[in-house]
Amino acid sequence: xxxxxxxxxxxxxxxxxxxxxxxxxxxxxxxxxxxxxxxxxxxxxxxxxxxxxxxxxxxxxxxxxxxxxxxxxxxxxxxxxxxxxxxxxxxxxxxxxxxxxxxxxxxxxxxxxxxxxxxxxxxxxxxxxxxxxxxxxxxxxxxxxxxxxxxxxxxxxxxxxxxxxxxxxxxxxxxxxxx
Numbered sequence: 505x506x507x508x509x510x511x512x513x514x515x516x517x518x519x520x521x522x523x524x525x526x527x528x529x530x531x532x533x534x535x536x537x538x539x540x541x542x543x544x545x546x547x548x549x550x551x552x553x554x555x556x557x558x559x560x561x562x563x564x565x566x567x568x569x570x571x572x573x574x575x576x577x578x579x580x581x582x583x584x585x586x587x588x589x590x591x592x593x594x595x596x597x598x599x600x601x602x603x604x605x606x607x608x609x610x611x612x613x614x615x616x617x618x619x620x621x622x623x624x625x626x627x628x629x630x631x632x633x634x635x636x637x638x639x640x641x642x643x644x645x646x647x648x649x650x651x652x653x654x655x656x657x658x659x660x661x662x663x664x665x666x667x668x669x670x671x672x673x674x675x676x677x678x679x680x681x682x683x
Contacts, residue, residue, distance in 0.1 A: 537564040541574045547584070559588035603653055604660035606675040612682060615672055633683040635663070640679035 537544050546562045561584050567576040599611045607615065619630045637659065644652035660681070664673050667683055674682045 537566050537574075537577045539574065541566045541568060541572070547588070557585075558583060559585045601675040604657050604675050606660050606664075606673045606681065608674065609676045612674050612676055615674065635681040635683065637679035 543566060544564045546564070548560050548562055550558045550560055552558055561582045563580045563582070565578050565580075566574050567578060569575050599607055601608045616630070616632065623630055640652065640655075643655055656675075656678070660673065660675065663681060663683065667673060671683050676682055
């Protein structure tokens with residue numbers, strides 16, 4: 505039988521070993537389970553000996569006695585790798601343009617909202633530059649969509665390379681970008 509502090513330390517040691525040096529471990533989760541009786545779920549990444557990353561959900565559940573006092577905890581580790589990969593792919597498809605890798609039209613407003621919320625009194629300026637490529641339709645019509653796609657991809661790379669590090673390039677239409 506361990507007191508809360510000892511149990512938290514032991515749990516941190518076990519999970520820290522599993523979680524690649526403890527980088528994703530949150531000790532407050534063990535404290536919440538053992539001290540306050542609050543169940544917790546952590547999503548962690550494990551590196552296999554072959555280098556493959558496996559995503560897991562670590563469920564921590566409080567064990568209570570008949571007086572509803574925490575007497576310990578149990579944990580369960582579930583492999584959620586496939587679900588996590590599917591979730592990441594769906595998020596990427598929903599927010600990125602497949603051709604250029606830029607954020608897409610759907611993410612423009614979300615990005616503006618985030619920028620406005622993160623603005624501080626010292627840095628309140630938020631700017632959006634709209635870039636329209638005149639004559640782009642003629643490129644597609646005369647040279648074909650393959651060449652038009654290649655041109656869009658090249659322009660996107662040049663805009664990204666020439667932008668400030670914190671600028672976010674978004675493709676909002678065939679010949680339209682925002683920065």
